Amino acid sequence: MAFSVKIGDSEVVALRDGHHPLNWGWHFPEVGGEQEECLLNFGGFLVITGSTVTLVDTGWGPYAGPPGGLDRDCNLLEEMASVGIGPGDVDLVAMTHLHPDHIGWNLILEDRVRPRFTKARYLVPRADWEHYKALPEKHPNIVQQAMPLEDLGVLELIEDGHAVTSSLKAVAMPGHTPGHTGFLLDAGCFLLGDLAHHPHVLEETGWIQRFDWNPELAVESRERVFEQVERDGTLVGLGHFPYPSLGHVIKNEGRRQWKPL
Ligand SMILES: [Zn+2]
Numbered sequence: 001m002a003f004s005v006k007i008g009d010s011e012v013v014a015l016r017d018g019h020h021p022l023n024w025g026w027h028f029p030e031v032g033g034e035q036e037e038c039l040l041n042f043g044g045f046l047v048i049t050g051s052t053v054t055l056v057d058t059g060w061g062p063y064a065g066p067p068g069g070l071d072r073d074c075n076l077l078e079e080m081a082s083v084g085i086g087p088g089d090v091d092l093v094a095m096t097h098l099h100p101d102h103i104g105w106n107l108i109l110e111d112r113v114r115p116r117f118t119k120a121r122y123l124v125p126r127a128d129w130e131h132y133k134a135l136p137e138k139h140p141n142i143v144q145q146a147m148p149l150e151d152l153g154v155l156e157l158i159e160d161g162h163a164v165t166s167s168l169k170a171v172a173m174p175g176h177t178p179g180h181t182g183f184l185l186d187a188g189c190f191l192l193g194d195l196a197h198h199p200h201v202l203e204e205t206g207w208i209q210r211f212d213w214n215p216e217l218a219v220e221s222r223e224r225v226f227e228q229v230e231r232d233g234t235l236v237g238l239g240h241f242p243y244p245s246l247g248h249v250i251k252n253e254g255r256r257q258w259k260p261l
Contacts, residue, residue: 002079003244004046005261007235008187010167013046014237014244015079017059017104018072026067027197027210038198041243042066042101044076045191046085047183052165053085054092055117056183056191057239061104064141076105090117094164096193097177098128099211100141106149113148122149123164125172125179126157131213173225175218176211182225189246190229191237195222199241199258202226202249230256 004013022040025032044057059076060066077087095102108116115122124146132142149155158164158181160172167186174180176194183191194209201207205222212218229236230249237246247260 001082003246003261004083005189005235005246007185007189008167010047010049010185010187010189012185012189012237012246013048013079013083013085014043014246015045015059015076016041016043016074016243017061017076017079018042018065018070019243020066020068020071022198023068028207029210031204031207035200039242040197040240041245042070043079043239043243043245044102045237045239046080046083047165047168047185047189047191048085049165049167052092053090054094054164054168054183055080055090055120056094057096057102057193058093058105060101061106061145063109063144064100064104066101087116088118090120092123092164093117093120094123094158094168094170094183095125095128095146096182096191097125097180098132098142098146099177099194100139100145102193103145104141106145107152109144113152115149115152115154120154121156122154123156123158123162123170124149125170125177125181126159127172127174127179128177129155129157129179131178173221175214175216175221176209177213180221189235189237190225191239192225194240195225196238197240202258203256226256235261
């Protein structure tokens with residue numbers, strides 16, 4: 001059963017969509033391979049408030065996967081089903097950014113292209129939409145799982161401060177992608193997308209991940225947000241961290257560390 005935690009009137013559920021060993025040299029070319037072995041998780045989160053269900057990021061999905069393959073003992077839909085949520089129950093799909101490992105379950109491609117989450121509006125950061133739409137060589141999974149949202153009439157472009165629900169707000173934290181966005185739940189949980197891929201990066205904010213679009217901006221966003229969540233003691237979700245990918249950023253002997261739930 002998927003891991004869930006109650007926060008105020010809401011429930012936040014951590015969802016897995018596979019994992020594989022973190023390849024340090026590939027993800028952090030300047031840092032290299034002398035780091036401990038660990039798993040890179042892929043997935044997303046559900047935020048359930050009253051009868052409103054928001055799905056934040058949709059994993060690799062059934063059609064794509066990372067280089068080196070994916071180990072999957074469960075998938076995102078099975079994880080959702082384990083807490084009683086089906087694809088038709090999702091009201092909002094909110095994407096932190098448009099990388100392929102965050103959009104994979106968006107659409108069903110068999111027969112005809114259609115939304116998998118049948119009643120949902122799909123929220124995409126405007127700066128990501130404009131960036132990827134204009135890229136001549138888009139990743140095929142972005143072409144398949146994001147670009148059709150517009151013609152299907154389910155796309156809503158969002159910017160910093162957008163109220164996803166009355167208690168969940170979009171917060172721009174650009175750098176990993178132009179529109180990279182976190183989602184802050186009033187009651188005290190901040191879902192941070194790909195602000196970091198491993199707990200070491202909480203301290204080593206200058207470690208540049210292979211896909212950081214603008215490294216300088218990425219470092220700036222990391223420093224600003226990590227300082228904030230450490231000071232405020234906010235529960236955070238970082239979907240690539242070891243499952244359940246929820247925890248606190250703390251200071252221990254002068255160094256920023258991850259304290260998993
Ligand atoms: Zn990612």
